Amino acid sequence: MINLIGNYSLIFALIISLGTMFFSFKNFKYNNILDFNLIVLVFLQFILIFCSFCTLLLAFINSDFSNLAVYNNSHTTKPLFYKISGSWGNHEGSLLLWLLVLSLFSLIFLIQSKKLSVSFRSLSIFFQQIIIVGFILFIFYTSNPFQLIIPTPNEGLGLNPILQDPALAIHPPILYLGYVGSSIIFSSSLAALVCKYTTNQWARDIKKWTLISWIFLTIGIMLGSIWAYYELGWGGFWFWDPVENVSLMPWFCLTALLHCSSVLEKRSSLQSWTIILALCTFMLSMSGTFLVRSGILNSIHTFANDPERGIFILIFLSCLILLSLIIYFKYNNFEKSNKSFFVSKETAIVINNWFMMYFLAVVLIGTIYPIFLEVITKEKISVGPPYFNQLIIPLLIPFLFIMSIGTKLDWIKNKEINVRYKKIVLLILSVLISYLIAKHLNTKILYSTVLISAALYLLFISILDLKNDKLKWSQKTSHLAFSILIISIILNSIFSEEQSVNLKAGEEKKLSKYTIRFEKISKSQIENYTSLKAEIWVSQNNNELIFYPELRLYKVPETITSEADIKTNLFNDNLVVVNYLKDTDYLNIRYQKKPFMLLIWISALMLAVGGILGLRKKY
Amino acid sequence: MIIKFLKISFIVFFITFFNLNNVSANNQKVDEISKNLRCLICQGQSVYDSNSEFALSVRALILNKLKAGNSEDEIYLFLKSKYGDWIVYEPEFNKYTLVLWLLPLFLFIFGGLLIVRKVFINRPKK
Structure with a gap:
């Protein structure tokens, strides 16, 4: 009975989706006032999906083994907390949660974007509905959480014990909030392209959503790391495992977008680049779900193995990419970008994006290259920590130095770079300390010295920056947190015994x-x-x-x-x-x-706090 | 100042890049080697992290080889010939992995050129 309610609410949600698409398109074409029906429909859809999710939750709490998902993933002896978290600890339930968050975000977007133009709002909702329809179909065809088994078994198969852990219980919802937040960025940038609304006002709107996704993604990745640290029992917290990489890729993209959108906001340039980043972020989040859930990655974290699901997501993903390519090339007539100066904050941010994209490329190529190689040539190779360390760490050094300079620059043009006595002393100090540390360890002196001094210098500069009135508190906090994070990670990897x-x-x-x-x-x-x-x-x-x-x-x-x-x-x-x-x-x-x-955990949390401070700003 | 800075970081990059490949000589070589090997019967664990029979036997094998005077590279070579390239976490540079190693660096240079174009070539005439 309860399964039927869940199932039918999903079907109704799908029908409402079609209605919403119709109304939003009509609204976009012919009307200047937002159709009230639209809000009602989106709200109704959210309620229906919420209902559907609740029934699944109930089935898990009551250990209703007539439901296949419950049978596969639950057991009567499991503590209540893990019965609840078990509902999203499996493939079917986690997708339903994705969908729930997706519809929730659509609703929030629609309600809080009152100040924006109606055509932009309704078109964003239209694109958002395309994603929702795709997900509902995906759930129905490949991973329905409401499948029944007859006769009803007496006992379930249980949830993998490694997953029975508080950090991991809340890890997927938080991570999904981050992933799904990027769907709003995706829809609204498509809508902005069509409505020719890629202005600095749009950049201001998008920044809110970028920050929200970024905060949740940061916390989500951190929780996953904490879990790996104490539960997998190897004492490490990052393994360059494909599933971890997959969550890191949208993070790089979002971080780049976060910086880039402030260039668009302040200087009205880099429009097309901002759009590309915005589109890529969601694509990466989607492929993240695809890569993890399809089981084509050989990974400790893959608990759901089913290639057919992968094919569906792949088709869906290709459709979305095609759609965005068409819209991008049809509507991209951006204004000529503004003057840019070599020594300016704008250039610093462009360089930040350059490095972010490089890190992203390394992680992306390292993660999917083995899959393609195996499909094409039957050669099986492993790409592990040595690869990532060799390609990322050397470039981290210039990145850290540039980051410590970048915040000081002005938006337009720096008349002179004021090299202050203090900063040079700091640089010498950090090189000295690093040399002592490296010498104490007596290994790879040159390499460690340079790496640690880059990180230390950034740390010193970020501490100095706390007094700088030109910067916002969110930026100060996040940059300081990032420098602590980097230096803790480096020292941790060097000093571990x-x-x-x-x-x-x-x-x-x-x-x-x-x-x-x-x-x-x-x-x-x-x-x-x-x-x-x-x-x-x-x-x-x-x-x-x-x-x-x-x-x-x-x-x-x-x-x-x-x-x-x-x-x-x-x-x-x-x-x-x-x-x-x-x-x-x-x-x-x-x-x-x-x-x-x-310190690693604290600084990761502080990074997110910096993001939260950024939200507080009045727009 | 920034150009000088970029130059320095470029040099530093190359020095460190090649420094990375140097192997520090210490006694815990078995640990070090086994961290770079995949445990073939486990899911995403290194030989070092795993306690499976396979991992234990590989560790014993490395120890014997080291005692017999084999170098680290010889051990990797031996394991690769026995179990295939799949066992090492650091993919060898050959025709199959050419793209894997060079594409990121190529993209980095390409991105750099784009930035140079944007900042210098598109520069407004005053």
Whole structure:
């Protein structure tokens, strides 16, 4: 019964979509006043999709196993919180959530854009509806969350235990808010092209949505990283895994757009480039969904494997690309761009975009090249961290230096670049500190020195910038956060230490720096898993730390997960992970020292806070 | 000032780029090598991260090879001949990966030229 309600609300939502498209097109062509029906229809559609989502949620909460999605992904012994998060932890449910957010954003856009021209608003809604129709069809044809099984099974198959985690429970919705926010950017830039509205006013409107998507995407990526850090148990937080790369690509694009749209806003130039970025962002978000959900990536995160779905999204994506290409080439008659000067903020932002696009290209090529190569030549290659590090890190150095200069420049033309005594001292200071750090480590001195000094210099300059009245607080915060983030990541990767030993309970092993003792292991039954808690003592120079890492044995589905025990303080993380060695009494114990982990999370959060501060501005 | 700056960063870029390929000589070579190898039976884990039998056997093999005096490159070569290019995370530079390695750099240069054109050639006549 409840499944039927969900299913039919979706069908009605589809019908309403067609109605909305009709009305919005009519409104665009013949009317100067917004048709009230349009708001009603979009609102109704949102309610219907919301209804449909709620029924799925109810099915998960009640463990209604007559529903295929619930049967595949839930289990009666699962805690309530994960029953709820399970509704979007699977492919079908997550798409429904995408759709829900999509319709919510359309509604918000329609309501809050009162000041803009009617034709622009209705046309944006029209394009937005095309996306919605595509998604509803996709859900119906390939991944209906309301499929029934007869007879009804008594018990479900359970949710993959690695996914039963608070950070990962809220990770998809947040990430989707970021992805879907870019759909508004997409529709409104198409509408702006048609209405010839690609002005600085439009740039101001688009900036709000860019910021919103960017904030959610930043937080979403951060949550995913945090999860990977403590749950996957390798002590790393970024693996250059395809699924991670896929979320990073729209982030680069959005960051570029964020900077570029302020050039359009202030200087009325770079129109076509802003449009291209705006269109690309949504394409990348869509392909993100496509690449992750189709299972063509060989990845730890791919929990849904179904190539047919991929083909549908690929067709849908091609249609959207075709549509945007047609509109772009038919309507692009931009004014000749304004004068630009070499030493100006505008050039600095163009250079920012240049680097962003390069990073994006590296990640994009590195992620999809192996797929194409395999299809075309049957050659199978892996593109992993060494590739990305070699192509990205060297160019990070000039990027950081330019970023520290760029904020100082004026919009039009800098009369002279005032090289102040203070800045040179800072530069020398950062090179000196970096040299000492590199020497202390005694590896790759030149390379580390240059890299760390670039990051340190940016940090010093960003701190100095806090007093600069020309900059906005949002910019100051985000730039400072970014510099802390970069320097923490660099120092983290250089200073990390780790030791791995195999021990039985009661044994102890002396290593060069530490002594690791495996004291005991205790077993207990918790909710839906059996917990094996080990007690590990790590001592270094009379300093003892006791860790309680855990192994969780789940019955449904049969899996072992490993929970790290992490001791965090501001400058250092100490963590121990244990792993089960098959057919022995031994445990593999891995002790890691990870400096500045907390700073990485704090600065990522601060980056998002900077974005939120940017929203506060009155337009 | 900026041009000088760009020049310097360009030089720095090249130095660091080649520096990256130098292998630091330390005792934890097995760890270092196994971080660059894919565990073939796992989903997206390196040999270093994994505790599967496959990963353990590969690590033992690397250790033996190192003790026998083989160099790092020889070990990669051996593993590639045994398991295919799929096992290494760093794709070798050959005719199949030409585009993979050069396209990003080409795009970077292309973007740079576009910017130069915009800033210098389109410059308003005063």
